[in-house]
Each structure stands twice: as C-alpha cells, then as structure tokens.
Amino acid sequence: MKILVSLPKKGIYLNEGESIDKIFTGDSSSSGTISATVRLASLLHDHGFTICLSSNQEVSCSQFTCLKHNDVEPQEFDWLIVHESHWDGMSLTFGNEFLHKTFLWLHLYSCFAMVYSFIQAGGNRVICASIDCANTFRAVPEWDKKIAVAYNSYNEIFSPDVAQIETTRKSLIFIGAIRPSKGFPELMKTWSYLAQNQVDLELKIAGSIRIHDKNASIGPLGIAEENFETNQIKPWLDSLPERYQPRFLGSLTPKQLQAEINQSWAAIVNPSWYATETFCISAVEAQACNKTVFSVARGGLKETIYRENFNSLATDPNPDTLGNLIIQGLSAEKNINENGLLAGEYVRNKFSNESIKKTWINLLEGKPNEPQIPKHWKTSKDIVCDLLRYSNTSKLYYFYRSPHDRKILGLQQRR
Template structure:
C-alpha cells in the first residue's frame, strides 16, 4: 500500500518533526510507524530554504510553494469586502489554498497512491477526487468544522470520502448525528504522546512553591483570562504557589471558532476581538500576583516535557476543545489535571482518578478545584500515577498508529 498525507498548508514540516503544531506532529509520528509496512509520501508547504523534495527515514517529503496562494488569498480577502464569497467563511471555500491542493492533486496522480489522508480541510476532498477517482480518501477532523459549516456543502464533500476520522468521540459522534448517511464511515482515532520524551520526573514532586501550568495558545477560547481570575483567588489562600502560562501569544482567527460556535460562552468571546487579548490579560495580573505569574512564551516541543516535570498541576480551562493534547502530555509525566467538562476532554480525564473537572468560564469553580488538589499531596500523586497508566493504555503513538492502520486496511479490503 502507498499512502499520502496532506499536511495543513500553514504547517512547517522539517523532519525529524519536533517543534511543529499538533496536527503535523500527529502526521509525523503516525507516518513514521506506518512506513515500516508501506510507502509514505508526505505533502507540506515549502518553507524558506527547504528542499522541494526530501527523503527521511523512508518517508518522501514533497513540498509545495505557497507563493501563488499568498497572492491569490490577498486578492480574495480584498474582494470579499465587496462581494461575498460562497461558501463562507473563506477557509471553507474551494478557493482557500486552491493552488496548494491543486498541485498536490496533480502530483498524487503521478505517485499512484492507494490512499490519501487529509486533515481538517474538507474542501480539499473534491479536488483530490477529481484528479484521482480511484484513490481512497480519509478526512481527519481535529475540530468541529464539519458540523458547524453549511451542511449541504459538507454533505457533498463527505460523499466523496471513504472514511471520516475524529480526534475524539465528541467530534465523531457529532458528525454521525448531523450526517447519519455517513455514520458507517466515521471512526474515532485519539491523538498520541511520545512516552519516552514525556516521562515522569526522577524525583518526587515535593518542592515549594507548587507550580500550576497551562500549555497552549494564549487565545480567548483557551480561557486563560478565567485561569488568571481563578489564580488571584488561589493566591489569597496559598502563598506557596506559582503559575506558568506556556505557549505563543496570538488569538485564533475568530472565524475558525467564535463565529461558528453555538455555545453562548464561546460566543461571548467576541469581545476579546475588539481589543488586544494580551493587554487584557496583563490587566488581570495584580501587584499581589505579579511575581508569581510567568509567560515563558512558545517552548520547543522537544523541551516541553521538562516544564511538565517541574510542575505540580496542569490546568486546561478551555471553553472549546476537540481533544486536549496538553492533557495526555501532562498525564504521561504523572501530572494531575484540572480541566473543563468541554469537548473531548472528558474522554481523556477520568474524574476523581486522573484529575478534576470545573465549570467552563467559572473562575470560582476553577479556584476551588485548584485549592482542593494543592491541599492533598496523596491525591495529586495517585492521580499522576493513574494518569500515566491511562496514557500507556490508550494514547501511545503505537496504539494510535495501530488504530489508523486498521482503518486503512478495512478500506483496502473493501476495494479488493
């Protein structure tokens, strides 16, 4: 079998992939394991001085220039201010990164691949199908876009897919319910974690001060403002605690999440797009907590495990979350987690066993959960141990790759 993976056009892929976004990391980890049994082609954008073609550990990386799309998208964005582009939003239009996927569709035909794996961008499907009528197409969703965008448009695209993957049962089940005609094509494949890199600390976590850690993009939907409000309450009760907010500053485009959501709490986030979110967060950091809150910025994935090992509790206060990569990374290092009961996170965390839940958008609820864990050393330790065991069972890259391979083989058997 020959398999092609299509990376998202904004992902920078440079093997060995260690510091890429979560989707590019997923592709690299899974394709590296599958390459032992089949031929792999990985398509991605050509970044700066990268070679157009490169082979690394048996995987052929074929890179596509984004220059035509950058020019084209600039023109489209200007035109959209005058004439509406259908279907909207722009990222759901066939024209979005059209030249990128067109070049890949042409090349796929020359490569004679049996199967192609596409992430998130459903409008890539009909273009690939037009030039490769016999290829098996797997559409892999790491978001809720299929159930948030125009259903008639999405249904036309799903008819051209052979399998639809969701990164959590939350995502997958929503697709099944919205598009029952395609329910039999839907499968859940969790994200994974490198168990060797994200290992527990060698020494017990018995130092002071205790450290809370958030890992992710510093964007409104991640609930960092809620975390800071909660930390102000925690700091009043416990002087021996600090907070690290690890991740790049920069709001996710509102059309990707806020404009699509039917959740009132997520819709309220539109106020943060009328002002600078980072500036607003700074205003929440009072003089009393100023020396206890740090922003290390964007940390290379290769160094991230050490941040988890030096922390005591992971906090994920997201208002929307398809899966929650930071959860399994933290659990792999035996770190307990406090998360919102949102999206796919209840599938990762076992309440009372590997972590605690709090109410989304509620600083009081989050503060109470934090204080409960800070005051119970034995509970934190037992949750950490149980978390590592759960990751070993469900979220290793080997287990994820095995699940994907089963989906691929079933598709090929249907073809035979």
C-alpha cells in the same frame, strides 16, 4: 501501499530549512495538530507503507518524502489522509476525482455541512480525534459507516523523571497557545481567583501563538498577538500582586516541556467551556509524566483526562469552580499524587503510539477499529440526531437552523 499524509493547507509551521526530524526527537516546538500528523506519517512508515508528507512549505525528513501541496500527484497514492482545511465544502485541494480514496481528518469541531458535503461528494471517510467529536455528527447520513474515531498520538519522550525535583513552592503549568480561542481568558480569571485566595502556588505558562504559525506577529511584551496582549493580558498582569505574577516560558521544545512538567505540581489545559478541545495532546503529555491535569468537563477532554482518583474537571463554566478544584487539590496531596500515577498508566495504554498505529492500519485496510462510535443514546440530542438521520431530514434541519451550514449547503445546490 502508498499513502499521502497532508498537513494543513496554509500556515508556516517550521522554521526555514528545519527538518521534521526535530519534531520526532523532541527538539522542535509545534502544535498538537502538526506533531500528531507527522507522527502518524512516521508510524505508518515504520509499519512498511510508502509515505509522502505534503505541506505548505519546503520541509525535509530523513524517513520519507516531503512535498509541497501543489506538487502532489494524487493519482500515485492508494490513500490520502488530509487535514480538514483541504475540503471547503465543495472541492478537495487534490481534486474531487480522488475523494473516493480520501480520509478527511478533523482536528477541530466542524459543522454539519462540511462533513455532510464531503460524504455526499464521495469522500471515503471522516476521521475524528475523539468519540465526542464523532458524536456531534450523528445526524449526518451514513454516520455509522462513514465517520470513525482515531485518537491522536503523543510524543513518548514525555515520561516521569524522578531526577526533576519540584521547587519548594508548588507550580501549576498551563500548556497551550496564548490566544482567546484556547482558553487563555478563562485561565486569567481562574488564576486571579486563586491569587485572591492567596494559594501557595506559582503559575507557569508554556506556550506561544507562534506554535500555530511561525510568522505570527506578537505584541511588545512578546507574549501574544498585539491586540490580545495590550487589551487583555497587560491589564490582567497589572492587576496581580507581585507574588502571583505568572512566569512565561515561551514556546518550548518537547524536551524542555517534559522537564518543566516534571518540575510542576500539576498541569492545566484549555479551561474554556465554549472553545472546546476535540482531544488535547498537551493533557496526554502531562499525564504521561504522572501529573494530574485540571480543566473543564467538555468535549474530548472527558476522554483524554483521567480523573478516577481526583475529579480535576470543572462541571460548570464559572472559572471560580475550576479554581476551587485546584484549591481542593492543594489540600489533598495524596489523592493528587495517586491520580497522577494512575493517569500515567491510563494514557500510556490508551494513547500509545502502537495503539494509534493499529487503529489507522485497521481504517486503511477496512477492518473494524477501536474506539468505536457510540450507537446508544446518552442525551436527548442523540435521539433527535438519530431521528433526523433516519427520516432523512437532517439537511433541511441544518439548512434552516444554521447560517453557516446554509451557506455551504446553498453552494452545493447551485453547482
């Protein structure tokens, strides 16, 4: 079986001349989307499939062939696994005549019209990174047949390391891109609240906007995009006492990040109530190091973050609520440590590379796969979505409800 695995349509994600091999070995930093995509290509290659990876730039790999998107000959492949950016609501980058053998892989929450239009145009299946993401499309016709879930894999270099000793002062490590849409404004508010409460804790920030685009321009502090840095980050830093100034670690390789996580007390990932995560590989990687992860009970985070021994997810949007959970954790050391150990077992079983590979093989071979999308109702919204789907009125509903959906659906009607 010959399979194309395609990276996002645009963006520069590797330095010029850099090999993808460095992502496998943990020697190159990359976003969760990029790392999950190249790992999938590697996992399918290891299974014996013939793999080709396409991207927007010239890249190399010792395991399989790499091409630029424009050089792909889609007729040569049995299946195409493509990033969501390759479907614009009307056309597929590689040609609509190949939709019947295309898996559209969603890494973000998309809109009804994007998924609906792909399926109506003849797309094979839509793959979501979490059950929560898949459930948002319940109103789409053939939802139970055309939409499936495949969790993202993580780099198994992330593991507990007893040689990495915590410093005398406990540290909380934030892992993620330093941008407004990745929960950084909420992190700033939560940390200001913790500073006001004079917690015995240090904040480390591992991330950079350049994880998402190597050519992104940054401000004079070298932290984030210039406007965000000047208008929000600098005033925040100026407001913090010297003792609570965060330590910016920049864009770390997986090897470097693994060491920083192991030296930390706990981790925090995207605490935004509104810019929700479909999955969150950073949360999985931190837990693989036996660390408790703090965030909010939204989106895919409810599936990726273990919290049976200590509830580390805030259940309302007030940043102070998350701050109070962290304060509680500082006074419940035993619970935090036990929760971290159990979290490590949880992610090493549920999100292992072997488990993710098996899911994708089942999808490619048309077999039942785990995890399955939920058929039962949990909320009133589920009931409404099912009624829309069964009555075949979902297209009309979203056409009038959402300007964004209306634009895409309107383009379809004018074809």
